[in-house]
Amino acid sequence: MTSICWFRTDLRIADQPALYAAAASGSAIGLFIISEEQWASHQDAPVKVDFWLRALKSLSDELATLNIPLKLLTIQQWRDIPRALLSFAKQHGATSIHCNREYGLNERNRDRASYKLLKEHGIDLTGHLGATLLEPGTIKTGGDSYYRVFTPFARACRSALEARPYVLTPAPAKQVKLASVTTDPVPATLSYCEDVSQTIRQGWPATEAEAYKRLEHFSQEAIYHYQRDRDIPSLPGTSTLSPYLAAGLVSAGQCLYRAMSCNQGETGTGKPGVTTWITELLWREFYQHLLHGYPELSMHQPMRPQTNAVLWRDAPDDFAAWTKGETGVPLIDAAMRQLLHTGWMHNRLRMVVAMYLTKNMLIDWRRGEAFFMRHLIDGELAANNGGWQWSASTGADSAPYFRVFNPISQSERFDPKGAFIKHWLPELTSVSTKEIHDPLPLTRSAIGYPMQRVDLRSSRLRAIEAFSSLNP
Template identity: 70%
Template structure:
């Protein structure tokens, strides 16, 4: 019997249920399907694709040590995957296909079609749970519906994880070396896609080893101060694990149990830094479960349908100013430069720039969500959509519509000495710690820095009126 492990967003050996099942008995081979046109339709960034391709190179080396060949198929669209997968299985005498479940609408359609076609030809396809702490659909309210409020969802998750925690699986043992099989060379580039810069590649090494090392360093050195430091973008106070979670180089369960180990097994009490980070893991879980429970989220629809009636502004010049870091608000412009130049943005600033776009500029959140996906190395539909809908007040348990961040106040609070702004807007580096957050007209002119494109006070009122009319 030859079994297949179909890798997707789970490019690791440890805590990889599909790989473990495929290697449990009989010979196993591995497969990854490159779908460049599908990735382009999903607005996946060049940085994200480059990260995946580098991760695949590392994975092929790791699998070779287990005597598991990694094969690569180029199938442009997911609608073409079922037939290509069937052809591959026939070519390699595959009797079973193992994969870890994914929760987006297109992913589920792809898998349902693959399951049906393979079954028609006597090939069994088995889905496993490997992408979240708990199986989506297993955490529901008393009315048997998906939680739409985070706090009770997190409480229910903690209770389940306390009484029946999922222990991460170890990496499988090597299998007997197969004769006649060699791993295909993993391409380092694709037509139409360009590699990330050397600086980005060195900043984000793409391997399971790098992910686990980053997790270890964070929990050893920074997690105790996480609650205090996480909101300050000029210091390395976060885990910076999001690209690794998005590509599956590390699992949510591995992160959760690493935190548990440092918190003596407690999920409700203990070190505040650890508990705060565990809470952030549950926010990620929340958005993954919502994506599974509400397919409309994969189709550009708001969680709160009444917000479809918001009269978003058609303001292409303002949107371009936001994209090009020319809003005249230093913290917003600095954050946008960080995104475009590095493929990553600090989480506090993601909220600041998203709320500025959706509230102060009153521009449709879907434009911002897409721009982020086009640039983020950690772009993940559930988290990106959840974050944008939270800021836009259109999602589950989102910020109340009348809560509008003042980006100047956020800047003064979380970048008090202007260190982050000075790094990304060096043209403002000579300004005082006070003025750098909102330069005077004289300084703006002298430094060739633009005026604010909207008045923060009046634009805030405009947003509140636009949302309050929905009621």
């Protein structure tokens, strides 16, 4: 019996239910499908695709130690995947294919079509829980609807996890080598991502071992101060695991398991830093469940339909300045340059720059969402969409429309000495701590730093007016 593990965004050996099931049901073959046209239509960032390729090479090496070959198929569009899977399964005499479920609309349509065609030819396609802690659709309100408010959702998740603790899936055992199947070489790069800088590659080693290393390092000390340090962008106060979670080099279950081991097995009480980090894992879970429950989110529609009536500004010059880190607001510009240089942005700053674009500039959140997806090494539709809709006051449990972060106040609070700003805006290195958050006009002129694109006070009032006229 031959079985296939279809890898997607789960490029790991440990806690990999699909791989374990494939290996348990026969001689396993790994499969990954390269879909450059589909990735482009989903606006997946070149840095993310490059990360996948590097992770694939590492995965291939790890699978080889288990005598599991990894095969690659190049399929430009997902609509062609069902027939490609059928042909691949027949070629290798496989009677079953295993994968971990994904929850975007296109992903679910792809898998349904594949399941139907394969079943017609006597081949089973089995999905497993591998991307989330709990199966989307199992955590609902008393009215049998998906939670739209995070706090009761998180409470329900914690109760469910206490009743049915998450169990890590073991790695499969080494199998007898398949003489007739050889591993395909993983390309070092593709045209899609050939321009990714070595700086980014060196900053984000794409291996399962690196994911474990970061998780272990974080859980040794930083996790205990997470509630205090997570909002300070100049400190190494976060886990930096988001790219590894997005590519599946580490699972949410492994993160939860490690956090609970630091907290006497508790998820909601105990050490504040640990429980705060678990809450962040549950925010990720929340957005995955919403993506499953509300397919319109995959089509870039707001969770609150009435916000479609917001009269967003058509301001290409303002948007261009935002994308380049040239808004004249130091914290905003520093955050955007961090993104452009590293493929990653500190989570507190993601909220600040998103709210600045959608409220102060009054530019459609979908433009910012798309820009982030085209540049983030950790871009996930669920989390990215959820974060943007939260900031834009269009989503589930989002910030009230009248809540508009003042980026100057945020800067003074979370980067009081301007350490983060000066790192990413070297032109401001000589500016005093007193001025660093909002340099005076003479200072701006002397160092060539732009004036603010929009007035923060009047633009805030403009945003409030734009939203207040909507129906509740």
